[in-house]
Amino acid sequence: MTVTLADVAARARVSPATVSRVLNGNYPVAASTRERVLRAVDELDYVLNGPASSLAAATSDLVGILVNDISDPFFGIMAGAVQSEIGGPEGMGRAGGEKLAVVCNTGGLAERELTYLTLLQRQRAAAVVLTGGALEDPEHTAAMSAKLAKLTRAGTRVVLCGRPPMPGPDGAADDHPAPAVLAFDNRGGARRLTEHLLALGHRRVGYVAGPPGRTTTRDRLEGHREALAAVGLATSAQERLTVHGTYSRGSGFDAARELLRRDPELTAIVAANDTVALGVCAALRDQGRRVPEDISVAGFDDLPFSVDAAPALTTVRLPLFEAAARAGRLAMGKEAPPPGGIATVEAELMVRGSTARPNG
Known part of the structure; x- marks a missing residue:
C-alpha cells in the first residue's frame, strides 16, 4: 500500500x-x-509524489560525508580527501561528471546522525561516507544498521571509514549490499605506542582517554591496557590512572592535572589523540614539568601539527588522507571493494622527541 x-x-x-x-x-x-x-x-x-517519485530507483549527484566535528583536523582531513575523489566522468550518478559533496556535522549526536541519513536517503544520495568512530549504543546501532540497509537497497553506495563493520538489521543477514569498511587499527596502534614507553622503562603511565561509549575510545584504551597487562601491571592501577574526556586540548589540560594529582610520580602520559596531547603538554609546562625530561608525552593520529610541536610529538600515524581518499573512490565506484568488503588501515608508530627514558 x-x-x-x-x-x-x-x-x-x-x-x-x-x-x-x-x-x-x-x-x-x-x-x-x-x-x-x-x-x-x-x-x-x-517517498514524495510527483517528479521525485520517478527517481525512487535512481541516484542523484549528491554525496554525503558524515563527520563528528569538522573543526577537528582529524575530520577535516578526511572530509577533504573524500571530496578530492568525487566527480569526473567515471563517477556515478545520473548526470555523470562533478558531484555535490555535502559535509554533515553530527557533533557526535546519535539523533543528528540518523537525521542526516534520513535526509540523504530522501535526496537519493549517490553515496554516503561515514567517518570516525561509532557510538556504542545497542539501540542506536540497530537503527543505524536498518538505515544503512535502506540506503544501499535504494542504490546508494555506503562506505565506513575509520569505523568497524556494523551488524545486519536486527542482527540477521539481509540481501542488500553491505557497506564497504576501512577500519583503522586503533587497538594495535595504541598497543605499540604503550609498548614503546614500556621499552624505555616507564611503569607509571597515565592515560587520557576519549569520551566513553565510542568505538575509537574503547579500541585505543584496550590496546593501551593490553600492553600494560603484558608486563604485569595491575588492572586496578590502570583504571586509577585513566581519565576520560573529549578529544580536545582543554580536556588534555584538565586530565593531566588530575592524573598528576592521583600520582605525582608519573613518568609518562599517553593521550587519546594529538590535540589532547597538546593540552597535556601545556598542563605540564604550567606546573614546571619538562617534556620529556620529567614526563614523556605521546599522542595518536599524527596530525600535521604533531611534527612541529616543541618537542615534536611521538604519536601513532593513521594515513587519514590516503584512507579517506580510498573511501571516496569506493563511494564513487572508481575502485573495487576490498575482499570481504573490509580492509584494515594499519597504524604506524612515529617516535619523536616527546618521549625518552624516565629521569632517574
Whole structure:
C-alpha cells in the first residue's frame, strides 16, 4: 500500500501542511517537530509524489560525508580527501561528471546522525561516507544498521571509514549490499605506542582517554591496557590512572592535572589523540614539568601539527588522507571493494622527541 503525506502526518502527530513544510524546507519549523516528521518519514519509508517519485530507483549527484566535528583536523582531513575523489566522468550518478559533496556535522549526536541519513536517503544520495568512530549504543546501532540497509537497497553506495563493520538489521543477514569498511587499527596502534614507553622503562603511565561509549575510545584504551597487562601491571592501577574526556586540548589540560594529582610520580602520559596531547603538554609546562625530561608525552593520529610541536610529538600515524581518499573512490565506484568488503588501515608508530627514558 502506498504511503501518503497524510499517513506521515498521522504518525508524526502534526498536520499534512507541517509535513510538507519540513520536506520542502521552505518554512521554519521547530527542531523537535522536524525530527518527529523525519522519523515518521523514515519509519514509513515515505517517498514524495510527483517528479521525485520517478527517481525512487535512481541516484542523484549528491554525496554525503558524515563527520563528528569538522573543526577537528582529524575530520577535516578526511572530509577533504573524500571530496578530492568525487566527480569526473567515471563517477556515478545520473548526470555523470562533478558531484555535490555535502559535509554533515553530527557533533557526535546519535539523533543528528540518523537525521542526516534520513535526509540523504530522501535526496537519493549517490553515496554516503561515514567517518570516525561509532557510538556504542545497542539501540542506536540497530537503527543505524536498518538505515544503512535502506540506503544501499535504494542504490546508494555506503562506505565506513575509520569505523568497524556494523551488524545486519536486527542482527540477521539481509540481501542488500553491505557497506564497504576501512577500519583503522586503533587497538594495535595504541598497543605499540604503550609498548614503546614500556621499552624505555616507564611503569607509571597515565592515560587520557576519549569520551566513553565510542568505538575509537574503547579500541585505543584496550590496546593501551593490553600492553600494560603484558608486563604485569595491575588492572586496578590502570583504571586509577585513566581519565576520560573529549578529544580536545582543554580536556588534555584538565586530565593531566588530575592524573598528576592521583600520582605525582608519573613518568609518562599517553593521550587519546594529538590535540589532547597538546593540552597535556601545556598542563605540564604550567606546573614546571619538562617534556620529556620529567614526563614523556605521546599522542595518536599524527596530525600535521604533531611534527612541529616543541618537542615534536611521538604519536601513532593513521594515513587519514590516503584512507579517506580510498573511501571516496569506493563511494564513487572508481575502485573495487576490498575482499570481504573490509580492509584494515594499519597504524604506524612515529617516535619523536616527546618521549625518552624516565629521569632517574
